Amino acid sequence: MRTQPTRFVFLGLALLLIAVGSTDVRAADSLPSWNDGPAKQAIVELVRVTTDRASPKYVPPEQRIVTFDQDGTLWVEHPLYTQVIYCLERVPAVVKEKPELKDKEPFKTVLSGDREAIAKLPLKELEEILAATLTGMSVDEFQAEVKKWLATARHPRYQRPYTELTYQPMLEVLKLFRDNGYKTYIVTGGGQDFVRVYAEQVYGIPPEQVVGSVSGTKYGYDKTGKPFLTKEPKLLLNDNDAGKPEGIHMMIGRRPIAAFGNSPGDQQMLEYTTAGDGARLGVLVLHDDAQREYAYGPAQGLPDSKIGTFTQALYDEAKKRDWVVISIKKDWKRLFPFDK
């Protein structure tokens, strides 16, 4: 027994060091890749007022929900959404299994590799490509295919895996929220099953916190009687526009405290989020940095874009509703994790 107090003196001193250490961490800048400005300030302030017990805007931990769109908000969406590139690059494998598709449109055009012709495919034909490459296989097979593709595919401009093209400032925001007791959710128009393959590794977001467009699955048994789920071409949730708050209600059942997006497909999510009582925050990313990334609007006179457009109407709505607009050019000091 005589040694116990001594041991706890050391333990106590260790605790003191840890305490001092963690005070340092908290005091240090949790968003080092952000330039000082209203965007950074609004995010840090929201976290502060909702987690400080003395604040009138304090939010109990179980209600701390924050949602993030993915394409154009957490990672690069130009020149084309990553999942669409996956679908296009899967076409040869699909045609190999079903040779009768080889001379049929839209498969023929995709196989031709003619980028201009592919870009001109009407929506209905693009949907045929998505259905052929995202459904009809088991959930396990799909996950394995996506994982394999992600390991080798490279972004045409950066020549890096797509999973490296996440925005360092947003990774810091995810961490800041999580370190303060928030559950971070992805709420994406992309396929839920697609994003779940890498979300945990890339963003630290587990599958159950990925809300996306949902296709139904069908339960069945293989030859040995083992059950498995097949991905069906039956859309249960189109997680865009009004589908975002609808999907948030279905999958989470609570209104977020803060929401991040970058295009009109995120507007209803931000409306729904910021219409709640107490402290709320809506944030939009404006891609205005052609040098380091891409510049597209057409808000604020930026070039128009088909992918992840940021309309002037959305920009005006943001000003009207006090949503924060992030300028990549001005607000983000460092863009990608691999940037020095």
Added chain:
Amino acid sequence: MRTQPTRFVFLGLALLLIAVGSTDVRAADSLPSWNDGPAKQAIVELVRVTTDRASPKYVPPEQRIVTFDQDGTLWVEHPLYTQVIYCLERVPAVVKEKPELKDKEPFKTVLSGDREAIAKLPLKELEEILAATLTGMSVDEFQAEVKKWLATARHPRYQRPYTELTYQPMLEVLKLFRDNGYKTYIVTGGGQDFVRVYAEQVYGIPPEQVVGSVSGTKYGYDKTGKPFLTKEPKLLLNDNDAGKPEGIHMMIGRRPIAAFGNSPGDQQMLEYTTAGDGARLGVLVLHDDAQREYAYGPAQGLPDSKIGTFTQALYDEAKKRDWVVISIKKDWKRLFPFDK
């Protein structure tokens, strides 16, 4: 500085007491309302082998998912599912708002209070009642109505609020799993929005961990421009039978390590769960205690039942697949939290 070591001696002693205390807690019986037997043993053993780092069946914390059916598994489902009682008891209020329904079937029969006639309503007419009482209002209105009803409604036999008719042994199982790093989910055929109203308070299960039958919602704006969600009569997921593994994939995206149910509607969930690699557990509750609760099968010669039936085929399947069958009579020492 001289006082610091002394303070930490006291802190150290306090820590020592806490440590001794928590060892005691861990060593103590975490399922005190269970009689010793194979059911209790199987549950405790599953938790042990999946959380002991030295075990070959160790499961990392993020994969620790356990799912529970609700009606007949976590709380009483006789003489009728609680949500159906809610719907029937809401009919007068619905008719008051829409007097034209008063003389129309099936509303007329429900208003008559004739229990035999109500019990004989065909499924299609019952569905009309469900649609009229569960949809057409805003999500906020619905939550407020359910909350109000739960506060005053009483179970006909026990004369207690339905939310008190949870099984104490299962509350202990929920806690045991959670204390060991598991996320506990409800996976119910009941309405997701209904169960979410009370799941946090009653079971300690937050809304985002309640998977149930899902009706779509529709996003819109009130007169002041404030957005809200309306419950629509559009079934997106029937969370019964094959719908349970399909719902688990949609809402969680991981295969559970253990699953608890009590009727054929849970069979596919148990199949899917126990078909996974490593340690898995399927458990079914058999209601065989007419004295303390209800006795119904028709498995094992128990009286047949329309509500939460336990077929002999399910019983045989359980034996074949090594699923655990809980006998309420033999395995549960104490039934309800209010029992002494």
